[in-house]
Amino acid sequence: MGFIRKCSGEGGMKTFLALAIVALLAACTGNGGEKQEAGSDGKKEGEPSLPAGTAAKSEPVMLTFFEPSTGQSRELFMEQYGNAIEKKFPHVNTNFVHITPKDGGGYILLPDLLASGTHIDVVFSSIGAIHSRFIDYQLQSDITDLITKYKYDLSRLDDTAVGLMREIAGGGIYGLPVTNNPGVLVYNRDLFDKFGVPYPRDGMTWDETYDIAKKMTRTDGGVNYRGFVTSFSHIALMNQLSANFVDRATFKPLLSTDDKWKKHADNLVRFFQIPGNEVKGTNLAQMNKWFIEERIAAMYATQVWLSPSDPLNLVNWDLASLPEYGDLRGIGSQPYPTYFNITNMAKGTARDTAFQVIAWLTSDEYQLAKSKEGVLPMVKSPEIRTAFGSNMPFLKGRNVKALMPAKPAAASVWTKYTPVANAAMLEQLDKVLQGQIDVNAAMRQAAEAVEKKVAEDKAK
Secondary structure (H helix, E strand, O other), X not given: OOOOOOOOOHHXXXXXXXXXXXXXXXXXXXXOOOOOOEOOXXXXXXXXXXXXXXXXXXXXXXXXXXXXXXXXXXXHHHHHHHHHXXXXXXXXXXXEEEOEEOOOOOEEOHHHHHHOOOOOOEEEEEHHHOOOOOHHHOOEOOOHHHHHHOOOOHHHEOHXXXXXXXXXXXXXXXXXXXXXXXXXXXEEHHHHXXXXXXXXXXOOEHHHHHHHHHHHOEEEOOEEEEOOXXXXXXXXXXXXXXXXXXXXXXXXXXXXOOHHHHHHHXXXXXXXXXXXXXXXXXXXXXXXXXXXHOOOEOEEEEEOOXXXXXXXXXXXXXXXXXXXXXXXXXXXOOOOEEEEEEEOOOOHHHHHHHHHHHXXXXXXXXXXXXXXXXXXXXXXXHHHHHOOOOOOHXXXXXXXXXXXXXXXXXXXXXXXXXXXXXXXXXXXHHHHHOOOOOHHHHHHHHHHHHHHXXXXXXXX
C-alpha cells in the first residue's frame, strides 16, 4: 500500500488525492512466470489482437506518458509500467513527464507543460482526475476507430469501468481501464489485540463499525487512540448509495435535494463526534498520519494499493470489506478505475502504437502478472481475479478478498462538475466538524457554490 501522495489538483480538490495508500508496484515480469498457450497466430489467449509483426518489425517509436500527481518519478513509472512496456515492445521507448516542484515553491503543472510545448501521447489517471487533468485541457481523442481496427474486445473488461468511460466520452472511448482501487476498511491488528476487541469482519454495517469505533476510542497511557478515520473525498466518490453529485444533463447540483447525500454525510460525521475522536476537518494527510505514522487510529475507511515496500507495512494491518448500509446489505464500494487515455497529440504511427501498448496493459498476460503482484485487475477473468496477491508473501494470511466486493455499487454519474461538487462538500463538512454549521446547511451551501461555478462557466 502506498503512503501519502498529494495530488496537486486531482478533481480540483484542495488537498485531495493524496492517498496514503498509493502504489509502489513491483515491476511486471512479462507473464508472471505462467506458461500460456499460443494460438495458431502466435497470440496468447486473452491478448488483444495486434497486426502481425507489429512489435518485431516496426520502426522505433517514442511514447510520452503523463500522470497528474506530485508523487511520481521516472523511476517509479518504469517500475510500474515502463520496463514491462519496453520488454514487450522492443521498438518502443517510453518517456515520462509529471508534476515537479518549481524553484521558489509551487509546482510545474499540466498547463505549464503544455505552454512549454511538451508533447504527451498518453495521460493515465484515476477517474477522479480525468476531467481536471485531461479533458479540461481538450486533450481527449475518441479511440473507437482503433478499437475497431484492432478488433479489441471491450467485453473482457469490467462493465462498470467501460460504462463510466462511455458516459465521460459521450458514447465514445478516450482510454482503457488498467487498474482499480475501490474502497475498503483497513485496521490495525495490534490495537485490537491491545484492547481485547474482536477484529472487524467482512459484511459489517456502518452501525456496527460505529459501535466498534466507540469501543476503540480511548486514552491509554497518556495516548489518545482514535477508533476510526477516513478519506472523506474517496468514500464520497465511491459511495455505496450511488448518489449523484450533479444532474447529468443540466449540471444542477443534487447535494441539497437528494436525501442520499445527507445520509452519507450524517453517517461519516457521527464517527468524529465520538468523544476523543473529534477532528477539525477532513484533512487527508492528518488521517494518514494518525493511522500510518503515529499508529493511534484503529480503523481507516479509504482505498488501497498493495506493495511490500510501503510505509503502511510498519502497521500490523489487515482488511475488511467497506462497511455496508443496513438497507443495502451486500453492496460494496463503487469501482475507482485508472484509465490510460490517448491524447489528440498522438498522430499516425505513435497513435496506433499507443493503442497497442494500452491494449496490452489490459491483456490477460499483463493483468495476470500484476494481479499476482497485488494490483487489482480490470478484466473479468475469474482466474486472474483468483490469482490476486499470490506472488506476494507479505499478503499471506491477509484478507485481500475484501478488496473485491461481490456486488459493487452502481456507478454514479460522472461529469466535469463531480470533483467540483465533492470539493465544495468537503469545504462545508470542515465547518460541520468544527461545530459551526449542521449537515443540512453544509449541503445547501455546497450546492450554492456549485451553482455559482456552473453559472460562471456558462457565462464565459
